[in-house]
Amino acid sequence: MKMRLSAGAALLLAFPLTSLGAGDWTQFRGPSGNGISPEIGTPTRLDPARSIAWKVALPGRGLSSPIVVAERLFLTCASGPRQDRLHLFCFSTRDGKRLWERQFWATGRTMTQSKTCVAAPSPATDGRRIFALFSSNDLFCVDLDGNLLWLRGLTRDYPNASNSLGMASSLLVVGDTVIAQIENDSDSFAAGLDAATGVNRWRIERPKSANWVTPVLVGELGAGRPIVALQSSKGVQLVEASNGRVAGSYDATAATIPSSCAGGGVVYVPCNGITALRAAGEGQAVQKLWEAKTLRPQTASPMLIGNRLFVATGAGMLICADARTGEKVWQLRLKGPFSASPVAATNHAYLINEKGFLQVVDINPEAKEGRLVGELTLEPTILSTPAIAGGALYIRNDSTLWKIAGG
């Protein structure tokens, strides 16, 4: 196991880097990428008669999460016998009205394993533009009104950049760079694209190994030099968002499905359970702070709230750990299995299992342990991570998008 950080590296750990609305849900697992929303007033006591504010039918499959900007929800689907029809929707969060839809023809391979699908990566936004990536490596950028700004066909550009099981890594937008991890067994790379034109700012080789994790923003390396963590089966690389320069790395066998989260300059990596890494200080190496083998995320990514780290295990256990030490604080048996990652707001965590059973857990830090306070049955199969915005949750499966509010 090797750890290194380039000389001269100094993480200033500044957040956030964008000026989006506090109530927006801008990417996979929310604005911080840690699964949390600053929202208050999200529903806690759920009731089938009152909690489903609206639902709309979807024309195609999707594992991607919704994102929300200024009361507009954006969502992707894929339809057709070969899933080669790619959909990008905009709905009003108020009433679920479809404001616009754009469809595109897939230009890359659409083969996936049956549990996943072509609309697996979640879209992302900088508040002005929507960036939508699909498993076919087709990437589209539109404005909030659906006007096309640019597009890319990354499998056309790099014909061996695909995974026959399907791609699922979501995009990360940092400043004016859109970061994509197009990692697979063959032509494996990460790229930073100019958010204005879609042209490559940088492209770096990555381990030749299938990988479905999403990059996370760690902090800043010096003034205005944001750093992102790229996780893979070979460990973690810290990369400058604007130019792709590798600023440090940690070599180990990390997970390839659940993604890291980051806060306070520490990256919490699904690796030997969870491994906490700090990349801080002028010329300092990447430092392993702790490793907790009992924190074992399987598909769902961990969630970070202040000094508390939450892990939903494959067996259906929600574990709360001290993010400073990795020590378990409490655990609560829930009904799994979970593919969707946990999300939280207002001191409540929301976990939805694959059968469509939503569970609300009171995670008030003053309490000694978590407490199940709400339940709601939707429809199977739900593999997608919910979004939180405007005091509501948004959940989707292959056929329906729900708004959960009130209660």
Added chain:
Amino acid sequence: MNEFCRIAVVVFFTTFFFSSAGRATVAESIAAIRAVGPEGKGNAEAARGWQELARADAAVLPELFRAMDGANELAANWLRSAVETIVDRSLASGGQLPLDALHDILRDTGRNPRARRFAYELIARVQPGIANGIIPRMTDDPSLELRYDAVQRLIEEGGRLAAEAKADEATRVYRRALDSAREIKQIQQIKGAMDKLGVTVDLPRHFGFLMQWRLIGPFDNTGRKGFDMVLPPEQAIDLAAEYPGKTGPVRWAPFTSEHEYGLINFNLPYGPLKEVTGYAYAEFQSDAARPAELRLGCKNAWKLWANGRLLFSRDEYHRGMEIDQYRFPVELKAGKNSILIKVCQSEQTETWTKEWEFQLRVCDARGTAILSADRPPSTIAKGTPK
């Protein structure tokens, strides 16, 4: 010239100028979009062109559809998005779509198949009942999406007839459906229904799978190094030659697939080996020079050559396999065409890494089988669909 005439002349020339300028702008915008290339090349110019087009009146739609003919896939998506934007705005403001022109595009089977399907969907959006009058005529349409809907109706009709114990009529309908079907799931559905009616379907022939091959191996692939190694079969095809293999001398030997989806399974002649490479060679007799596609399914690392030219290579192991997983346009020569594939097996030991196999078919761009002139009678047996 009185005042009225002066105004009329100004109005005429103003209208002429702006309409001329509008047409030029449309043409230039389309040209900018059609010029988009790899790695985002031309995106900025295309975006400016797109903004011009998106502001245009619905009357420009036929021109945008025509521009999809011969456009690369990226440009087609730019144009499609411009059409959607114009249509949304036009319909939201109570405008009309140029339906006659859209019908013309739909009828013209020489146009971009995806664009024709798109035209149909726009027509159906404003004339929701139109499908019954259009879709049943589309069983042999170049647009596979239109054809899919037409075939689905035949499958449903066959099911109704079978349920009414009208076996002969159901068989005729299913036969029509099978002749037209190009989507794998529909073909499998029809095959299942015909099996129940006691009717044999020659799937390898329907798909055009190559069943007769010559195999040679095993060669070494320890450490996955065999993938890049140029072994003798890649240098010349000599079916009488003997080469050093991984465990001893190896020679070409005939292999005939008995699998209904044309699997060529190296494990059958060589056993369940690991870290090995095998080659398969076939000769395809074409009646004439013609364009075709080689379509491959393979979950091992592979390289594929046609008439000595490397078409593609891929070093992905055991992530999945399906019919038509990879498609390669080729130009068949009249007479003999050689096809060589290299298939590498990894060191992995999991149960899902046992397969060392591929399936390959020859067809046209729509997926219609092209059969070798010397194709022997069917040799199919039961097999697991892939």
